[in-house]
Amino acid sequence: MTDLAAGPESHVAFVRTTPAPHVARPPLPGGPLHWVRANLFATPLDGALTILVILLAWWTVPPLLDFLIFDAVWSGSGRDACLPSAQNPDPGACWAFVRTWFSFFIYGPYPLAERWRVDVFFALLVFGTAWMLWLDAPRRDLGAAFFFLALPTVSFVLLRGSTTIGLEVIDTALWGGLLVTLVVASVGIVVSLPLGILLALGRRSTMPAVRLLSIGFIELVRGVPLITVLFMASVMLPLFVPPAWSPDKLLRALVGIAIFASAYMAEVVRAGLASIPKGQYEAARALGLGYWRMLALVVLPQALRVTIPNIVNNTIALFKDTTLVFFVGIFDFLRTIEIARVDPAWATPVTSTTGYAFAAICYFVACHFMSRYATGIERRLAAGDRR
Amino acid sequence: MGVTTETRADPAATAAAPADIAVKISGLYKWFGEFQVLADVDLEVARGERIVICGPSGSGKSTLIRCINALEPFQRGSIVVDGVSVTDDLKRIDEVRREVGMVFQQFNLFPHLTVLQNCTLAPIHVRKMPRKEAEEIAMRYLARVRIPEQAGKYPAQLSGGQQQRVAIARALCMSPKIMMFDEPTSALDPEMVKEVLDTMVELAQTGMTMLCVTHEMGFARQVADRVVFMDAGQIVEVNTPEAFFTSPQHERTKLFLGQILG
Numbered sequence A: 001m002t003d004l005a006a007g008p009e010s011h012v013a014f015v016r017t018t019p020a021p022h023v024a025r026p027p028l029p030g031g032p033l034h035w036v037r038a039n040l041f042a043t044p045l046d047g048a049l050t051i052l053v054i055l056l057a058w059w060t061v062p063p064l065l066d067f068l069i070f071d072a073v074w075s076g077s078g079r080d081a082c083l084p085s086a087q088n089p090d091p092g093a094c095w096a097f098v099r100t101w102f103s104f105f106i107y108g109p110y111p112l113a114e115r116w117r118v119d120v121f122f123a124l125l126v127f128g129t130a131w132m133l134w135l136d137a138p139r140r141d142l143g144a145a146f147f148f149l150a151l152p153t154v155s156f157v158l159l160r161g162s163t164t165i166g167l168e169v170i171d172t173a174l175w176g177g178l179l180v181t182l183v184v185a186s187v188g189i190v191v192s193l194p195l196g197i198l199l200a201l202g203r204r205s206t207m208p209a210v211r212l213l214s215i216g217f218i219e220l221v222r223g224v225p226l227i228t229v230l231f232m233a234s235v236m237l238p239l240f241v242p243p244a245w246s247p248d249k250l251l252r253a254l255v256g257i258a259i260f261a262s263a264y265m266a267e268v269v270r271a272g273l274a275s276i277p278k279g280q281y282e283a284a285r286a287l288g289l290g291y292w293r294m295l296a297l298v299v300l301p302q303a304l305r306v307t308i309p310n311i312v313n314n315t316i317a318l319f320k321d322t323t324l325v326f327f328v329g330i331f332d333f334l335r336t337i338e339i340a341r342v343d344p345a346w347a348t349p350v351t352s353t354t355g356y357a358f359a360a361i362c363y364f365v366a367c368h369f370m371s372r373y374a375t376g377i378e379r380r381l382a383a384g385d386r387r
Numbered sequence B: 001m002g003v004t005t006e007t008r009a010d011p012a013a014t015a016a017a018p019a020d021i022a023v024k025i026s027g028l029y030k031w032f033g034e035f036q037v038l039a040d041v042d043l044e045v046a047r048g049e050r051i052v053i054c055g056p057s058g059s060g061k062s063t064l065i066r067c068i069n070a071l072e073p074f075q076r077g078s079i080v081v082d083g084v085s086v087t088d089d090l091k092r093i094d095e096v097r098r099e100v101g102m103v104f105q106q107f108n109l110f111p112h113l114t115v116l117q118n119c120t121l122a123p124i125h126v127r128k129m130p131r132k133e134a135e136e137i138a139m140r141y142l143a144r145v146r147i148p149e150q151a152g153k154y155p156a157q158l159s160g161g162q163q164q165r166v167a168i169a170r171a172l173c174m175s176p177k178i179m180m181f182d183e184p185t186s187a188l189d190p191e192m193v194k195e196v197l198d199t200m201v202e203l204a205q206t207g208m209t210m211l212c213v214t215h216e217m218g219f220a221r222q223v224a225d226r227v228v229f230m231d232a233g234q235i236v237e238v239n240t241p242e243a244f245f246t247s248p249q250h251e252r253t254k255l256f257l258g259q260i261l262g
């Protein structure tokens, strides 16, 4: 104990005279065997679950891969290609069918010569979405203006057409496939975000009438299934507008979706607003900012940022729910598959399965990437990026 | 009482508030529900005067100064700030808030904005100042609180003391006539208290009218024209710092000083 200052009080006073030596950290137990034991077979229950999962995978994965890839038919021009034959006695997915019908799945019955308009719409949508989702993008205020104002107007004129600028008018009855699915989902987002913000603010308002109306709307819509809202919009909307301006089927469905999505968005935004400390409001008010400026400059930028993962999760749900517009007679992506799979030219035992597998893969990929994005943002927010 | 500064002609002043009165509080009562937080508070703050408000926790100090810029409503009495009386009228309230800067215990900087943006937000959007001019003024005040080099950073990247100095600069950028501080050093680590107090002392030397809720008795002695002692929602004693610290009159004051001075 050379560190201890010698002397009669050495048992109470202490002055370090030599620095503590640097000692290497004891090695961790390592190796693949250790990892397996620690992660897969730590307890008897763990071991049993591991074996169960392996058996399940053994049982499901190979047949699935066989169907989707190894026994699948990739090319051909008719049902004969996908029927059992000498070379392929038990054919898997008939991807030849999907390839033939692919453009119908994307555009529906939209006229061939005008499909470039849909492609431009897709490009604009991707551009606007990327601008919104990329948090460090330059001029995100411009991005928001583009996404919430320019994109909807331009897309409407582009897709529907307008004789004044020489674009042939395409009736919405001819819209279909992925086009309609994306139109429905993006109108849902574009309308529901601002409306949801207003409803969330209304719900926190000090004015009883505003508060009651907001709560009433939110709770009413959240209390019924989407399909009910869609039917109501389909059936009741024509009652409120003059017959001369009878809204078409797609517009009615869009109104229903927008109403439904707004109520859910309102609740998501409310959670974001609740996460903003009282001090932020007080500091803004003490600086003389009025109510709307305080919201626009101080509260919403922070509240929406922490809300992004939930907004995206909401979007995932909405994206999947768009399949319900099928029931009010809209040709969405799933509906085009429904039509194609009964095509007599491709009548085989695997056609329906292939069609549905294709739909499932498409929905899964889209939702999975949105979900990954939401998780990424969540992690970034958790890491303390409060900008 | 220690009216120390020059009298300025002020068009906004009315008969109710002579030009040399910055804040006039008369017969102020406030309740939170049934609970009476403030009772019979009278206080006149002269232009250029520095007032330190102290008192035990829960005595209503924060509530009192928050009534002045209408962050809290009150039920009886009147407050006149720079000739404008604080009422429910939103226009009047905004008028008052533009002239009264406030610094909070928890800094309350806007975390999504840079230091510079924190300072220019209100001048640009409330005073309608051109951005360039607002930025020049902000840099001047950031230099005055000695952190011009942090202008591009976000609040979370600064220490507590630096954040509080930004908060002071942010308030000053509105060119307020009155500055209010609500325990500005209470949330700081001990080694950062001094830098904030130094900034406040320098501000006091410019002749700013200041109302400071603080328990920093050294600051009170050095800067205050008067010390106001509150207890249970009432003003119990008002005096010059020397008299307040050397010969407190009221029993509650003696007890309080005994507790905090040890």
Ligand SMILES: Nc1ncnc2c1ncn2[C@@H]1O[C@H](COP(=O)(O)OP(=O)(O)O)[C@@H](O)[C@H]1O
Pocket: B032, B037, B055, B056, B057, B058, B059, B060, B061, B062, B063, B064
């Ligand atoms: N929003 C509120 N609602 C109800 N009571 C409150 C509220 N804010 C403060 N109070 C009460 O009012 C009293 C005075 O509070 P405050 O002014 O914060 O005291 P101080 O700043 O002197 O510590 C305390 O008893 C506190 O509990």
Ligand SMILES: [Mg+2]
Pocket: B061, B062, B063, B182, B183
């Ligand atoms: Mg307080």
